[in-house]
Amino acid sequence: MTVVAFAEKNKAASQIASILGEGEVERITVEGLPAYEFKWKGEEWLVMGLSGHIMNYDFPEQYNKWNEVNPGVLLGVDPQKLVTRAEYAAAVKNLAKRANKIVLACDYDREGENIGFEAKTLAEEVTNVPVERARFSSLSPKEVKKAFESLIDPDYNMAMAAEARQILDLKMGAAFTRFVTLSVRERARTKDILSIGPCQTPTCGFVYEREKTIRAFQAKDFWKITAIFSAESGKEREKEGGKEGGKEGGKEGEIKGGDFEGTHRAGNIHDKEKAAEIFKRLKGAKEGLIAKKTVKETKTSPPNPLNTTEFLKRASKFLGISPELALEVAEQLYLAGFTSYPRTETNKYADDFDFKSLVFDFARQKEYRPFAESILIAPIVPKNGEKDAHDHPPIHPIRAASRGEVSSAVNIPQAPEVYDLIARHFLANLMPAAVFEKTHLHLLVHEEPFDSSGTVLKDSGWLEVYPFENKKDKLLPFVEEGQKVGIKKLSNTKSKTSPPKKLTEAELLTLMDKNGIGTKATAPTHIETNKKRGYLETKGKTISILDTGFTLMDGLSLTVPILVKPEIRAKIEALIQEVEDGKKEFETALDEGTALIKEMYAQLEANKKELTSSIAGTIKDEAALEDKKNYIGTCKVCGHVLRIVQTDSGRFVGCTGYPDCRNSYPLPKAGALTVLRSKECKKEGVAVLKVGNKYNWAVGIGPCFTCDLEKECYPPETVGSCPECDGNMFLITFKDTRFLGCTKRCGYTHSVPKTGKLTLLDRTCETCGWKLFRLKEEDDSPEKEFCVNRRCPEGRKYWKKPGKGAETRIREKASVRRPAASSAAKPAASSETSSAASLSTSLPSSPITEKTSKVSAAGLKKSK
């Protein structure tokens, strides 16, 4: 007689084998996978571990062409269950052929039952031997032996409940995801998938709801009346000072016990007049009376043992580690033998848990020794929670280890701190409660009631080993009932109510857990899915919703509100629970579930336009925002994004809200465009662009040099006053020439050296008052500093001075461009050309290049 058993995973299989085989186990290989052979109660046993689910549902091939199948059609199609891990399927069949009996020995939960049925289905393709079930809730020898001694029938209903979930999740996810994705793509170009699912969507919904309340929040003013009391007797204080507004009255050195703060019992007063009235009554008060003093001792118990959710929350809250990473680290710590299995719902230690030897182990580890020793001096009583899901023990350390040991064994930087959290949490579970003494004082000031309270930690208990919770003491000085205390300061402070805070990952996990979204192991995945889709993002410990996520949730909550709320999951869960309980046929549940999904789908379809246009708008906006090169700004008409649009016929500034919004602005036809982020147009231009290297263009206005405000937007660094009008001369630099122009555009221009690095100096010419220039040629000739003003005797010296420098270079440059003119070239700048005309008439295709180059060419000719 040969019995073949299938466990959920290899680790469990080897554990079962070593328990039942009592050490006499042979590890064999079946289709390349490990299995275990041993004798038990006179029978041959073969145990193999699966790898969780080895099959998965999918739609038949012909339905997987997104563009050929209407997504709604999927709701009427039965998905097929296919093998996803072929090697496991082969091994199952291989072993089944040798079996006289098959035992399903997967985890004791719905998915475990279903995984067992996957093996059963495959086995039944090759054999018809009986299939039984071994049910154990932990891998302890006691439990495992008991389970294999008392085999029961596999639970068909339980397995089919999981089956129904799989089918309904897939139908809904696939149909909705394809529908939204494809509809949005009709309106916006995107490769992104906009997914929707019964877990991911409500998860995003929690963040959305919080964001909505934050956005809707309106701050309100409130007033708070506080007093700073001094435990010194009021009578003894010097009479001066100590009135409202609070000068320091008492003699600091003599005060016994010190100061403490009290708050008027009215708390946050929203009525300004009322606050002022109370404050008026307090006027002149110099002392308060301790009318009543109560002292209470309170105990704070250690936290419950860690189950997965609690662990993930604490890793996020205390260590700032994301749930996804925390689970990964815990998995690795588990595989390296430092901690127990990280996926558990149980927060209660088993009755026979061996605390003593584990704590002894910790007593040998320096960092934990004092805590372990304090635990060992008394009988160990663990703090326990109420959840016993019969799956795995709470997450706890398997052995004591130092940080160094952990970090050398597990190659994740966060591993030591995660281990430390688990170890400390475990020790905290075994330590006494922390004891606080809470004092409350009731004071009277001019008959007005004030409260003050403080806490003193009397016995730190478990807090000793648990530095993550920071319980700060607020100490009160020692006072007695009937005693009078001085008043150092009275204030009536105005504050504003603050908006709710963004959700933290820990809070989100709590919400998911409470609402039954996901399982212990999948909650981090759902958060991750939302991040991957661009719906959510985390910054440190807080989680916020991105525009795409917000618009999608907004659209969904208007069309299919239930989808954004946890109810959707709850409805499906209720259905499949009925299947598990045998109250509903599998087929009936499927039909009802599908009907529910169809109804939602119809609502989605009916509101397709409303739903998708806003999402498409957001997607376009985000893409436009990302495209920094073309991003212009926000459309004043509709609030969407303005960006440079390039078409076959030309280019312009357009709105992503098109066609609903037709706001647009023309652009010059030629020249490379650069959006200048740091400059703004003072004449209502939407943004300022640099065209080529030549001139600026204000979107909505036109070229800046035709604008009378240019000198205001781009106040040019002026050289000196214009000799023709009351304007100022400033340097105008084009790609191939430069000269001085007048800010008043009177038409007067003045030449400057055409080559070399020209710098305007702060120093001025003593004769004419123009600023001096410094010229650094590209060759090795020395720098020159000079006045450029031809109408100044100083300046004329420069222009008259013959030499190489600028002139030579002009010649060289000219020879490239105009060989004929090169031989006799004189400085191009020798004439006072009037080039203002070229500035104002060259639009919009920017023939400026041509005109200005003509200017220099003309200069060369003229000088010939």
Add this chain to the structure above:
DNA sequence: GCAAGGTC
């Protein structure tokens, strides 16, 4: 290419 659930 879609979901959620196992596990690695």
